[in-house]
Amino acid sequence: MVIRTDTIAAIATSPGDSGIGVIRVSGGQAIELVDSIFSTKQGKKILLNAESHTIHYGYIMDQDLQIDEVLVSVFRAPRSYTMEDTVEINCHGGGLIVQRVLQTVLKAGARLAEPGEFTKRAFLNGRIDLSEAEAVMDLIHSKNELSRKASLGQLRGDLSDQIKSLREEILYEIAFIESALDDPEHISLENYPERLKGKLDEIIQKLKHLYATCENGRIIKEGISTVIVGKPNAGKSSLLNMILGQDRAIVTDIAGTTRDILEEAFRMKDIHLNIVDTAGIRDTQDIVEKIGVDRAKQYAKDADLILYVVDSSVELDENDLEILSFIKDKKIIFIFNKSDLDEKVTEKELLKKYHSIICDSIFNKKTELEADSEESLYYNKIIEDDKIRIVHTSAAQHIGLSELEHAVEELFLHGEIKNNDEIMITNIRHKEALEQALQSLSLVEKSIEDGMPEDFYTIDLMEAYASLGSILGEEVGDDLIEEIFSKFCMGK
Numbered sequence: 001m002v003i004r005t006d007t008i009a010a011i012a013t014s015p016g017d018s019g020i021g022v023i024r025v026s027g028g029q030a031i032e033l034v035d036s037i038f039s040t041k042q043g044k045k046i047l048l049n050a051e052s053h054t055i056h057y058g059y060i061m062d063q064d065l066q067i068d069e070v071l072v073s074v075f076r077a078p079r080s081y082t083m084e085d086t087v088e089i090n091c092h093g094g095g096l097i098v099q100r101v102l103q104t105v106l107k108a109g110a111r112l113a114e115p116g117e118f119t120k121r122a123f124l125n126g127r128i129d130l131s132e133a134e135a136v137m138d139l140i141h142s143k144n145e146l147s148r149k150a151s152l153g154q155l156r157g158d159l160s161d162q163i164k165s166l167r168e169e170i171l172y173e174i175a176f177i178e179s180a181l182d183d184p185e186h187i188s189l190e191n192y193p194e195r196l197k198g199k200l201d202e203i204i205q206k207l208k209h210l211y212a213t214c215e216n217g218r219i220i221k222e223g224i225s226t227v228i229v230g231k232p233n234a235g236k237s238s239l240l241n242m243i244l245g246q247d248r249a250i251v252t253d254i255a256g257t258t259r260d261i262l263e264e265a266f267r268m269k270d271i272h273l274n275i276v277d278t279a280g281i282r283d284t285q286d287i288v289e290k291i292g293v294d295r296a297k298q299y300a301k302d303a304d305l306i307l308y309v310v311d312s313s314v315e316l317d318e319n320d321l322e323i324l325s326f327i328k329d330k331k332i333i334f335i336f337n338k339s340d341l342d343e344k345v346t347e348k349e350l351l352k353k354y355h356s357i358i359c360d361s362i363f364n365k366k367t368e369l370e371a372d373s374e375e376s377l378y379y380n381k382i383i384e385d386d387k388i389r390i391v392h393t394s395a396a397q398h399i400g401l402s403e404l405e406h407a408v409e410e411l412f413l414h415g416e417i418k419n420n421d422e423i424m425i426t427n428i429r430h431k432e433a434l435e436q437a438l439q440s441l442s443l444v445e446k447s448i449e450d451g452m453p454e455d456f457y458t459i460d461l462m463e464a465y466a467s468l469g470s471i472l473g474e475e476v477g478d479d480l481i482e483e484i485f486s487k488f489c490m491g492k
Helices: 030-037 095-107 117-122 130-140 144-155 158-182 194-211 213-224 234-246 287-301 317-326 347-363 370-384 401-412 428-449 455-470 480-485
Strands: 008-011 018-026 054-062 065-075 086-093 224-230 263-266 273-276 303-312 330-338 387-393
Touching: 008 095, 008 117, 018 030, 018 095, 018 117, 030 095, 054 095, 065 095, 065 273, 065 287, 086 095, 086 144, 086 273, 117 130, 117 287, 117 480, 130 144, 130 158, 130 480, 144 158, 144 213, 158 194, 194 428, 213 273, 213 428, 224 234, 224 287, 224 317, 234 263, 234 273, 234 303, 234 330, 234 401, 263 401, 273 401, 287 317, 303 317, 303 401, 317 347, 330 347, 330 401, 387 401, 428 455
Parallel strands: 224 273, 224 303, 303 330, 330 387
Antiparallel strands: 008 018, 018 086, 054 065, 065 086, 263 273
16 A cells, blocks of 8 residues: 555544643655645744654634634654554634644645545554554544553553464464474474474464454344343333333333334443344234234344343233244343232243243254252353343333342353453454454364474465464454554544
8 A cells, every 4th residue: 555645634523612722733744845835923834843742732724814812733754653643732622623623634735635644644653553553443433441451451551462472372383393394403303293283272272262252242242132032011111111210211101102222332240232122022913014914023032131021910821932933042031020019920930931931942952940949040041051031120210220230240241251451352353353263273283183294374374364363453454454544533
């Protein structure tokens, strides 16, 4: 990719009125350009001789017209974000003023920066690698504290350092094989396959450990895909309103009020929930309601978490069995709603139905628990496996929200995520690169098992080396780089 050195400018602060607005200018002529439109209170031009990392008070001028009173920060190459000469103009944050200052900078000869172009220049100039560049936008778009910590760790270089270390180990083996093949008299390959197998086991184990964080990383970054299901009038929409703290969903006593999908985002403690309220599940002849029921099942199929709302004042029926059958493989919080009314459904009864459906799917036959002790053991086991939790609520009286939050935290924010600062893979591109590297290394192991010549090993070792390099921005094409930075916000 050609590294452009022309001078670019953009607003680096969010739109709208604020106390301060920042216009960032970077490139070979950045200091000279801003100096041409900047003047001190005494009318002096001082930026050309200004030292790096200094701030200067004065005015932005358009010929003889004062545009705004400003502070100008000077950063000389390579000690700047882009490793180019960079100037940041701190002006008053009114929308009109910020735009007027930017127009003056562009009029003086700068080009409007493309989205992410400052960070792209930082990457192309070698200040950061591609994984660190991607972490910049992940950090900006962090939805919770865990996402912020994961993004900051990647921006700090935690992932880069580990990937570089693994690549060095792979490269050493490639170089050893090629050196031995070139100079067999001085470098022996005797017993080398066995030694390489031991080294590959170590590398693969490290890669698998990284790969195992992908699912948690996705949840931390994107949030938990959460779907509320239940029979009509179980209190699904009331539960959504209670979670959100506002009347977002229409609630009536008429069964089937919710017919379409309602999506909302909510931050619950340290994690983000993408909540979907669905139509009540029941057998219906109403065409519109049936479409809503089908959509509810599809959303439930793709969910990370099911909030199964059970009207505890109404006995279980065939609709409940149908719901249990299509959510049986999911993480579930059984929500016994309307707990302020007389109870017609017990935890034991519902879990027994759940157990029966699980056994039907596994063994294709009816399986009943015969003793209370067996039931207790089973109930304890499915809870210990972090698959389900049980919460009692009354949406009408706003009871049970803290218990629900605690249940979500137990299912998704156990110690391995919440209290661990280990590297977390949050980027799908990185996940795919790890998959490719693992596949290539498994082929090397297969070649060793099949007794193939050592020069065969280098082919797949190089593939693994290149796959890991793509995480850092090596071995990637210009199109991918352009696509990544096109998703950045303007001015970053």
